[in-house]
Structures are given as structure tokens and as C-alpha cells.
Amino acid sequence: MNDSKKPLTNPAMKKAMADMKANNTPETRNLMINMMMRSTFLVPVQVGFAGPPPKMDKNGKVPVPPNTKVSFALLGTTDxxxxxxxxxxxDELHKWRKNPAQQTMMLHFDEYAALIDKNPQVSGFVINPFGDNLRFEREVVASLKQQKDAFAKAAKERAAQKRINPGDKVVIVELSVYPEELMAPVCDVLEANTQVNEAYLQMMIVNDTQKSYLMVLDAPKDNDLFTKVIQAARPYLQQAKMDMNLTIAASPLGQQGIRGSEPFYSRARGRIYEQDEED
Known part of the structure; x- marks a missing residue:
């Protein structure tokens, strides 16, 4: 259970919904859905602890002990x-109820999908019901979850097949053009993490046949950061039918990837790839 008192703004999600509302096309709908599937949302709950409430850990999470009862507020419709x-x-939650004592949790798409699957009386979930009022029906949620799981499984299998083994020939090629659709969402993630100093993107060719992107982060190894970067990159990678390997600058592969290269992002200089395009 996350600390729901931390600021939560979701500007990228709100922009994706606004763009779709202004121009409802397959492209804007897909962008909105991809953003929804990697966003964090507030959900009002009532939590009943069997004993004293647990304390928050250093990561801002509250462990949920056994026998804890969590009740989720539901929205009823005229039908x-x-x-x-x-x-x-x-601000959106306060449109529903402005109660300083209101308990909330932070949930992601996968957790909503699991809740809907376990509660057959619930028809789905709705984002900002007193604002954007964007509904995702049960059947749509199940289909999106199935697609997401299938893509993750296929990506994992491809990664296993394309794992670099001792003796493999690895060639790193610098990109002449950075894809904006990949750069923008990835940079959103990098800017939110103060441990990232620089980031590089190259094309990696293994044994003259296997092509994939290689992203190198000048940052400590952080599985949570890696996951967020991959989630941000997934829509473009899926559309371009490309894989991407992710490593840190301190690794041997990372050292090879940054040698003689310019970063596309720097904490000190910002989004360098945009500056290069302006030049």
C-alpha cells in the first residue's frame, strides 16, 4: 500500500485524455490507453487493520498485514x-468527496484488472468520474490485460533468445536520428529520477543479424527505474517492432555503448536530442 498523501498529478495522462477528447482518432486512443496502462491512480478505500496501523517504510509504502480488510468505494450509475x-x-478526487480523513490507495492498471476479475458484480473502472468520466468496461479491461501479458511474455522470450553470450560479435552503431515517440516518454521517466545523470541510445547488432536498441543509463542499477523506462518505451517499440536492451554505464556493455558517444539526455543539460534538432 503506497503513501497516498504524496503529490500525484499525472500530467501526461491528463494530456493524453485531453488530446483524445479534442481529436478522437485511433492514434490518440492508443496513446491514451498506453499512458493509462503505466499510470498511477488514486482510489478511495476504507482500511480496517486487525491491530495497530503499521508504519510507513523508507520507500513510502505501508505494508498491509494479514487479516486487513480493504473496502473499495464504488460508483453507481443510473443503469x-x-x-x-x-x-x-x-483535485479530481475532491470533486467526488473532499474529506481530509478520506483513506486512499494508489493502484495501477494491473491491480484494477485483478480487482475487476475477482468482483463479478463490478462492471469496470472509470477515470475521473466527475471530470473526464472515462470508462473502461470489464471486457475491455480483460482484453487489454491479456494483450499486455502476451506482449510481456513475448518480449521476455525474445530477450532470452537474444541474450548476449561469450564470444558473440557485438557492434554498437550511433543513431543519426532519435525517434521522438521513444525519446519523449522515456525522458519523462528520467527527469523524475534524480539518480540519472545521463542517458545514451545506440543501435546494437549481435552476430551481424540481431538488431535492437541499446539504452545506457549513467545511474545506479535500479530495477524499478528499468521497469518504468521499459513501460514508457513499450508503445513505440511495439509499433516499430523493435527490442531494446537496457544497462548501466558501469557495466562492460554500458562502457562499450557510451564510448565516444553523446547522450540524448543529461540532468545538467536536459533533453539534448531536442537541442541538437534545433541546431
């Missing part, structure tokens, strides 16, 4: 359906 609610920020 007698019930939905879980998902708020992009506190």
Missing part, C-alpha cells in the same frame, strides 16, 4: 452498474 473509481490527482 445500475458499479465501477471502481480511478482519480488522476487529488
Amino acid at each position: 445500475k452498474k458499479q465501477y471502481f473509481m480511478a482519480f488522476t490527482d487529488w
Whole structure:
């Protein structure tokens, strides 16, 4: 259970919804769905601990002990359906109920999908029901979850097949053009992490046949950061039918990837690839 008192704004998600509302096309819908599947939402709950409430850990999470009862607030509609609610920020939640004592949790798409699957009386979930009022019906949620799991499984299998082994010939080629659709969402993630000093993107060719992107982060190894970067990159990679390997600058592969190269992002200089395009 996350600390729901931390600021939550979701500007990228709100922009994706606004863009779709202004121009509802397959492209804007797909961008909105991809953003939704990697966003964090506030959900109002009522938590009943069997004993004293646990303390928050150093990561801002509250462990949920056994026998803890969590009840989720549901939104009823005029056609007698019930939905879980998902708020992009506190302002949206306060449109529903402005109660300083309101308990909340932070949930992701996978957790909403699991809740809907376990509660057959619930028809889906709705984002900002008193603002954007964007519904995701049960069947749509199940389909999106199935697609996401299939893609993750296929990516894992491809990664296993393309694992670099001792003796493999590895060639790193510098990109002449950076794809904006990949750079922008990745830089959003990097800018939110103060441990990232620089980031590089190259083309990696293994044994003259296997092509993939190689992203090198000048940062400590952090699985959570890696996951967020891959999630941000996934829509473009899926569309371009490309894989991407991710490593840190301190690794042997990372050292090879940054040698003689310019970063596309720097904490000190910002999004360098955009500056290069302006030049």
C-alpha cells in the first residue's frame, strides 16, 4: 500500500485524455490507453487493520498485514452498474468527496484488472468520474490485460533468445536520428529520477543479424527505474517492432555503448536530442 498523501498529478495522462477528447482518432486512443496502462491512480478505500496501523517504510509504502480488510468505494450509475473509481490527482478526487480523513490507495492498471476479475458484480473502472468520466468496461479491461501479458511474455522470450553470450560479435552503431515517440516518454521517466545523470541510445547488432536498441543509463542499477523506462518505451517499440536492451554505464556493455558517444539526455543539460534538432 503506497503513501497516498504524496503529490500525484499525472500530467501526461491528463494530456493524453485531453488530446483524445479534442481529436478522437485511433492514434490518440492508443496513446491514451498506453499512458493509462503505466499510470498511477488514486482510489478511495476504507482500511480496517486487525491491530495497530503499521508504519510507513523508507520507500513510502505501508505494508498491509494479514487479516486487513480493504473496502473499495464504488460508483453507481443510473443503469445500475458499479465501477471502481480511478482519480488522476487529488483535485479530481475532491470533486467526488473532499474529506481530509478520506483513506486512499494508489493502484495501477494491473491491480484494477485483478480487482475487476475477482468482483463479478463490478462492471469496470472509470477515470475521473466527475471530470473526464472515462470508462473502461470489464471486457475491455480483460482484453487489454491479456494483450499486455502476451506482449510481456513475448518480449521476455525474445530477450532470452537474444541474450548476449561469450564470444558473440557485438557492434554498437550511433543513431543519426532519435525517434521522438521513444525519446519523449522515456525522458519523462528520467527527469523524475534524480539518480540519472545521463542517458545514451545506440543501435546494437549481435552476430551481424540481431538488431535492437541499446539504452545506457549513467545511474545506479535500479530495477524499478528499468521497469518504468521499459513501460514508457513499450508503445513505440511495439509499433516499430523493435527490442531494446537496457544497462548501466558501469557495466562492460554500458562502457562499450557510451564510448565516444553523446547522450540524448543529461540532468545538467536536459533533453539534448531536442537541442541538437534545433541546431
